[in-house]
Each structure stands twice: as structure tokens, then as C-alpha cells.
Amino acid sequence: MKLVFLGWTRFVVILLVLQIGLAGWGAVSTGGERIERFIVHAGNGGMLMFWLLISTVLALIARPGLKAVLLTALSTFMIWMQGALAYGFGTDGVPGGVGIALHATNGLGVLVIQLAVARLAKRAVDAKRAEKALAKAVPA
Template sequence: MGWTRFVVLLLVLQVGLAGWGAVSTGGDRTMRFIAHIGNGGMLMFWLMLSVVFALIARPGLKAVLLTVLSLVMVVMQGAFAHAFGNEGTGGAVGLALHAANGLGILTVQVVVARLAKRAADEKRALRAARTAVTA
């Protein structure tokens, strides 16, 4: 449960870094986004680990599949950022898809965090019920 909250925190940071890179002035455009790009790489790594932890924790098939979906969406981010080019209509479409997909990843991970909390609460309640019966 705490792991999914950490991933949500990294995603919120990612949105903030993107905004900071977009509105800051001076310097090379790529250099302004170094923190955003680096955090994106870390997010990919953390989401790979999240899939493994979700399989171990068994929060339910829905939570596991949504975690995998988040990882796939993060991989797609690179395609959206680079495949459409940097200029003209294609670049604008790529940038818009990149931004919308990023917010989609954040939304999916919030849902995963809620599912993980629900699964943890159910396991605690079941454990408490067993303890009450044996006492």
C-alpha cells in the first residue's frame, strides 16, 4: 500500500517537473527537462517493481492488471514525446498525447492505491476476526 502511494508521489512530482520545464526560461530546451526525463526513467523502474510487488501482495487481479497498464502507459510516453517530431502539428499532437497519457497514468495509479488500501483493510479485518474467534 505504501509503495503505491510512493509511485503516486513520483507521478505528481513528474507533472510538476514537466510544468517547471515548460515555463522556465533560458537555456537549452532539453536541459530544462533533464529532471523530468530522469524522473520518468525512475518511474519506469518503480513501476516494474510495482508489478512484482503487486503479484506478491495479491491485492486482486484488477489492481495487478492496472499496475501493468501503468507500466505500458509509461513506456508509451517516450513514443508520444519523440515519434511525432518536435515541430508543427505533429509535434503538438505528440505533446498533447504525452500530457494526456501522463495524467492518465496518474489516475490509474490513484485507483491502484485505493485498491491496495482496500485489500490491506480486508486482510486486517479477516485477521482480526480470526483473532477474535480464537480468543
């Protein structure tokens, strides 16, 4: 199960990188095209909420370590906060700019945390493989 969690976490990291790319893609456009591009960004963000919720469940099942489980739960909470940060401050003026800046910073934070979780998941898989190899090498 640890290997499944590792693969899943890597998949989520790819989606997070895609999400950042979609945000940039929307930011460099104008008019109606900009709205269409941000709809794709918002849609992928909604899917990320679902995928990170599943990640938390998988982390609890796979048991890659307490730190990995807690960081996965933290990133799930942070991704849920994205909508509040994007729209909670309004869309105009300084408050809107602050909200979008916090939205972007929080999104990058989720990516950094998920990279750390992927690293911890890889360590858990490597430890499990080493344990199996040792058991084969030294019969009981």
C-alpha cells in the same frame, strides 16, 4: 506483503505528481534553462519506468486482487509509451504538438490509474486486517 505494495504504490503516486510538477517547471522556462529543467523531467520519467516495473512485480507477489494487478501492468505499459508519444511525432509543428498533448494526457492517465491502484491496495490491506481481527475475536 500487501502493506508493502500499498506503501510502494503511494510512493509511485508521489513520483507521478512530482513528474507533472517537473513538466510544468520546464514548460514555464526559456532557453538553456528549459532544456536543463526538462532533463530533470526526463530523468524522473526514466526512474518511473523502473519503479512501475517493480510495482508490477510487487503486485504479483502481494496479490491485492486481479484488478489491481492488471491496472498496475497497464500503467507500466502506459509509462513505457511516454517516450514514443513525446518523440514519435517529431518536435516541430502540428504533429509535434499532437505528440506532446498525447504525452501529457497519457501521463495524467497513468496518475489516475495509480490512484485507483492505491485505493485497491488500501482495500486489500483493510480486508487483511479485518480478517486477522475476526480470527482473534472468534477463536477456532
